[in-house]
Amino acid sequence: xxxxxEANSAHVVAESFADTPDGRLKRVxxxxxxxxxxxxKDVELTEAEWQRAIDFLTATGHACDDTRQEFVLLSDxxxxxxxxxxxxxRTSSAATDTTVxxxxxxxxxxxxxxxxxxxxxxxxxxxVFAGQVRSSAGGPLPGAQVDVWQANGAGYYDVQQxxxxxxxxxxxxxxxxxxxxxxxxxxxxxxxPIPDDGPVGGLLxxxxxxxxxxxxxxxxxxxxxxxxxxxxxxxxxxxxLDSDTVFGVKESLIRPVTEVDDPDRAARYGVANPFRLxxxxxxxxxxxx
Amino acid sequence: xxxxxEANSAHVVAESFADTPDGRLKRVxxxxxxxxxxxxKDVELTEAEWQRAIDFLTATGHACDDTRQEFVLLSDxxxxxxxxxxxxxRTSSAATDTTVxxxxxxxxxxxxxxxxxxxxxxxxxxxVFAGQVRSSAGGPLPGAQVDVWQANGAGYYDVQQxxxxxxxxxxxxxxxxxxxxxxxxxxxxxxxPIPDDGPVGGLLxxxxxxxxxxxxxxxxxxxxxxxxxxxxxxxxxxxxLDSDTVFGVKESLIRPVTEVDDPDRAARYGVANPFRLxxxxxxxxxxxx
Numbered sequence: 016x017x018x019x020x021e022a023n024s025a026h027v028v029a030e031s032f033a034d035t036p037d038g039r040l041k042r043v044x045x046x047x048x049x050x051x052x053x054x055x056k057d058v059e060l061t062e063a064e065w066q067r068a069i070d071f072l073t074a075t076g077h078a079c080d081d082t083r084q085e086f087v088l089l090s091d092x093x094x095x096x097x098x099x100x101x102x103x104x105r106t107s108s109a110a111t112d113t114t115v116x117x118x119x120x121x122x123x124x125x126x127x128x129x130x131x132x133x134x135x136x137x138x139x140x141x142x143v144f145a146g147q148v149r150s151s152a153g154g155p156l157p158g159a160q161v162d163v164w165q166a167n168g169a170g171y172y173d174v175q176q177x178x179x180x181x182x183x184x185x186x187x188x189x190x191x192x193x194x195x196x197x198x199x200x201x202x203x204x205x206x207x208p209i210p211d212d213g214p215v216g217g218l219l220x221x222x223x224x225x226x227x228x229x230x231x232x233x234x235x236x237x238x239x240x241x242x243x244x245x246x247x248x249x250x251x252x253x254x255x256l257d258s259d260t261v262f263g264v265k266e267s268l269i270r271p272v273t274e275v276d277d278p279d280r281a282a283r284y285g286v287a288n289p290f291r292l293x294x295x296x297x298x299x300x301x302x303x304x
Numbered sequence: 305x306x307x308x309x310e311a312n313s314a315h316v317v318a319e320s321f322a323d324t325p326d327g328r329l330k331r332v333x334x335x336x337x338x339x340x341x342x343x344x345k346d347v348e349l350t351e352a353e354w355q356r357a358i359d360f361l362t363a364t365g366h367a368c369d370d371t372r373q374e375f376v377l378l379s380d381x382x383x384x385x386x387x388x389x390x391x392x393x394r395t396s397s398a399a400t401d402t403t404v405x406x407x408x409x410x411x412x413x414x415x416x417x418x419x420x421x422x423x424x425x426x427x428x429x430x431x432v433f434a435g436q437v438r439s440s441a442g443g444p445l446p447g448a449q450v451d452v453w454q455a456n457g458a459g460y461y462d463v464q465q466x467x468x469x470x471x472x473x474x475x476x477x478x479x480x481x482x483x484x485x486x487x488x489x490x491x492x493x494x495x496x497p498i499p500d501d502g503p504v505g506g507l508l509x510x511x512x513x514x515x516x517x518x519x520x521x522x523x524x525x526x527x528x529x530x531x532x533x534x535x536x537x538x539x540x541x542x543x544x545l546d547s548d549t550v551f552g553v554k555e556s557l558i559r560p561v562t563e564v565d566d567p568d569r570a571a572r573y574g575v576a577n578p579f580r581l582x583x584x585x586x587x588x589x590x591x592x593x
Binding site: 018019020021022025027028031032034035036037040041042043044047048049050051052053054055056057058059060061062065066069072073075076077079084086087089093095096097098099100102103105118187221222223229260262263264265266268280 | 305308309310313314316317320321322323324325326329330331332335336337338339341342343344345346347348349351353354358361362364365366368373375376379382385386387388389390391392394395442453505510511512513519549551552553554555
């Protein structure tokens with residue numbers, strides 16, 4: 016082993032991984048050590064700061080249990096989750112932009128008929144959510160799957176309020192019609208804070224950051240021969256659109272809630288006229304090859 | 305907020321720290337995010353690898369309790385602990401090299417008279433540990449403090465075997481004589497593994513690294529007007545000198561266990577002739593200013 020020094024520290028540690036059988040693990044660990052050591056050198060981390068980092072990581076681990084993942088929150092508020100999303104979903108310029116999956120897609124969405132409501136508790140302002148799934152190669156995609164989930168008008172997902180909200184509230188799996196269209200009844204989602212009573216909340220407070228996400232509806236769209244796409248539609252005018260604490264907002268994903276006065280469309284959607292509407296089309300790329 | 309993209313991800317997250325009142329915290333977090341994002345981009349971390357990282361950090365947190373610090377072990381085996389030591393203890397070329405404190409200095413060493421034994425269980429080969437504390441500015445340092453602790457001949461520290469080893473076994477705080485000298489009776493330390501039944505042990509196994517540290521005696525030396533110095537003396541010929549799993553070994557800190565046949569020295573040290581001896585002088589830098 017080369018003798019350890021401030022100058023060659025990352026090299027010495029990288030040498031220790033020389034016999035790693037999994038080449039990818041070796042590459043990832045070597046890069047991790049290089050960047051981690053560069054960080055420590057860049058800021059000249061003090062021993063007291065190192066101890067604070069150890070204590071923070073330990074508290075973050077202790078905050079994790081079956082229903083809470085504090086390290087995912089940490090990844091989210093440091094922009095790592097969005098970066099991993101960006102790297103792994105380099106869509107064409109024609110395709111809809113992606114954003115993070117988030118931690119609340121932990122149960123399957125129930126299949127529902129087009130036009131069905133997903134709001135089982137009626138908590139929030141009623142609205143219609145409608146759009147079309149198309150291919151970036153051109154043309155609508157009939158029979159595409161559209162998985163939708165969201166928080167209610169109070170800012171909570173069903174899984175956060177077991178026994179309060181009905182099971183599978185505000186979740187639905189829809190199949191587009193012969194013109195690639197989907198439509199469903201729901202409520203206007205509300206902005207909400209990520210859980211902020213743990214170490215990550217402490218980090219946000221120490222950096223004067225709020226814990227909120229702007230109002231959004233989650234969408235995963237998939238169709239034969241096309242790469243599935245995970246995204247949100249964000250509600251125009253929602254608080255925190257310019258400061259989403261997990262950095263999920265892209266301008267291209269913001270849509271207004273419009274007031275529609277059109278008896279024919281109201282009848283088609285099965286709602287009383289006038290009605291609120293969020294429209295969001297999704298464009299998918301073909302799979303490689 | 306600038307819209308998030310793969311290209312500007314670190315910049316967008318750094319912007320979110322703009323209002324951090326503590327300038328040092330802002331600087332450390334900004335650098336952390338830059339290096340962390342660079343790492344993710346460098347290896348193009350997959351979503352499955354991100355999930356493995358989340359799971360590993362969570363398991364590491366769950367392995368931490370009052371007597372086990374798995375994140376310190378992780379810092380150790382990634383060379384971060386040694387790097388923080390190097391950055392925070394840039395000694396002059398004349399001073400003794402430093403190395404890590406380690407996790408076993410968790411209890412105070414009891415003050416003992418020069419020549420006393422620190423081996424209360426007699427587990428190991430008896431030997432004398434002796435040296436001189438000097439200033440890098442020249443001259444011996446009478447009245448210097450020499451704090452010594454080590455594992456026994458079986459490779460365990462007292463705090464790892466409560467009820468098995470006597471309390472404060474193999475620990476002692478000594479004061480140098482009028483010539484800056486110290487001497488004490490102990491046993492030859494043995495190499496030992498760091499705890500390897502947790503996630504960090506899993507990492508070592510996956511990278512074909514062993515968990516062992518070569519045999520060593522810990523020393524903290526301090527004297528009036530001088531910066532305290534934390535180091536080890538390593539036993540020449542010990543297994544793992546060339547592959548210390550925490551990267552603590554420096555060539556300058558390796559000393560032989562010599563067999564001494566000298567009745568006068570034996571009498572001075574209060575041991576039977578012949579005897580084993582480890583000699584280790586410590587040179588301290590003056591404090592700045």
